[in-house]
Amino acid sequence: MSADDRLLDVRDVTVAYPGRHGRDGVRAVNGVSLHIAPGEVVGLVGESGCGKTSLGGAVMGMLPLAGGEISFQGERVDRENRTWMREYRRRVQMVFQDPMGALNPRLTAGAALEETLYVHRTQPGLETAPGRRARRQELMAQVGMDDAVMGARYPHELSGGQRQRIGIARALAVGPRLLVADEPVSALDVSVQVQILNLLKDISEQLGVACLFIAHDLAVVRYMCRRTYVMVGGAIVEEGLSDTLFAHPAHPYTATLIAAVPDVARGLAARSR
Ligand SMILES: Nc1ncnc2c1ncn2[C@@H]1O[C@H](COP(=O)(O)OP(=O)(O)OP(=O)(O)O)[C@@H](O)[C@H]1O
Ligand SMILES: [Mg+2]
Structure with missing residues (x-):
């Protein structure tokens, strides 16, 4: 994929929260790179606390970067440029x-x-x-x-x-042009989860809206996204086609994610069969 094909380009991004009361700060995201093509639904999966929401916040322009840069349609996201950010905040929407x-x-x-x-x-x-x-x-x-x-x-x-x-x-x-969906179904009842996942899927297909789909559950991400990034401790440890990750996880952490398949994932797997 050439850089021109990229709707969103996250390069070597670090997000840090300042420490308080003399304690050390937290480096929630550490040198992460990822990209999304126009209309593409991309998964970001990892356990609780690994930095998914922090990365999402950085993409939304809500958190300052301690390193790296983020571009949207070839233009650098500049939090200081209020006019540009106003348009960006329209182009990139959050699903909570x-x-x-x-x-x-x-x-x-x-x-x-x-x-x-x-x-x-x-x-x-x-x-x-x-x-x-x-x-x-x-x-x-x-x-x-x-x-x-x-x-x-x-x-x-x-x-x-x-x-x-x-x-x-x-x-x-x-x-x-891009939705950042941070665990959009984890607060919902299992039967409703599938409906909302299908809705998000249909919308991105019909309207060509790209999506960064954040979840802790690899099976849900596999159902939603052709391509997925796996995050551990603030870094991306594996990236690839979701089916390939699922069938042949390269990183031991990805394998443990697959082993921990919750009920909704079994339901989804049954549906796609
Ligand atoms: N406002 C904050 N101030 C300080 N530390 C924070 C803040 N928000 C998050 N963190 C820390 O940053 C790290 C990453 O948190 P983050 O919320 O990005 O994880 P997550 O992958 O979204 O987790 P979850 O799956 O539970 O939502 C954690 O160690 C967390 O404690
Ligand atoms: Mg989170």
């Missing part, structure tokens, strides 16, 4: 583990979507209320929600799966 925190408790799902559409106005027609209403209905349909019913509900009146659908609709409302 628990979307509750990202949703305003005082707005119905439909009103929240319309507000996001109004604030960003990424396409003609969104200046008018009927235009926003039409786009909102389109987005709700895209995430498999009945706008007439669910659009009128407040976040606390939605199930976890429904809330995650709204979270995804909200991310899509601003026209992103």
Whole structure:
């Protein structure tokens, strides 16, 4: 793959948290490189505390880099350049583990979507209320929600799966090229997990939106992503096609991840057979 084919290019990135009260700081990410092509869904897998969320935060431009650099569509992510960052924050959207925190408790799902559409106005027609209403209905349909019913509900009146659908609709409302999905299904019931995974998969295929899919479960990542990075202790230890990683793990850690296959993964494996 040439550098021009890269939507996102993370080169030798280090993220460090400062120490407090005289204690040493934490190097959460240590010299990580990874890349994502336009429309590609790429997995990032590793055990709790290995640095996945920190790397995601660096990609989102939320955390400063202690080393290395990140480029998006060939341009360097520069946290100091506010105009550039505003556009970047539109192009790169986050899908959270628990979307509750990202949703305003005082707005119905439909009103929240319309507000996001109004604030960003990424396409003609969104200046008018009927235009926003039409786009909102389109987005709700895209995430498999009945706008007439669910659009009128407040976040606390939605199930976890429904809330995650709204979270995804909200991310899509601003026209992103990349989603950073940090454990997007781990807070959900197993049966709902599969639905949300399939939704994310369909969306990236239909809209050509790329995704950095973060999880601690290799089987879920394999189901979602053709290509996967395995992270241990802040570093990438293995990268490759998910099927190959699964069949012939090169790193002993990858092998232990495969051994620890939880229920949802068995369900997914049964489905793909
Ligand atoms: N704000 C912070 N201040 C200091 N240290 C932090 C901070 N956030 C994370 N860390 C540390 O950085 C390391 C990586 O944390 P991170 O949240 O990136 O891991 P993770 O792979 O996302 O884990 P999980 O699977 O549990 O979400 C951990 O050792 C963690 O304790
Ligand atoms: Mg995390």
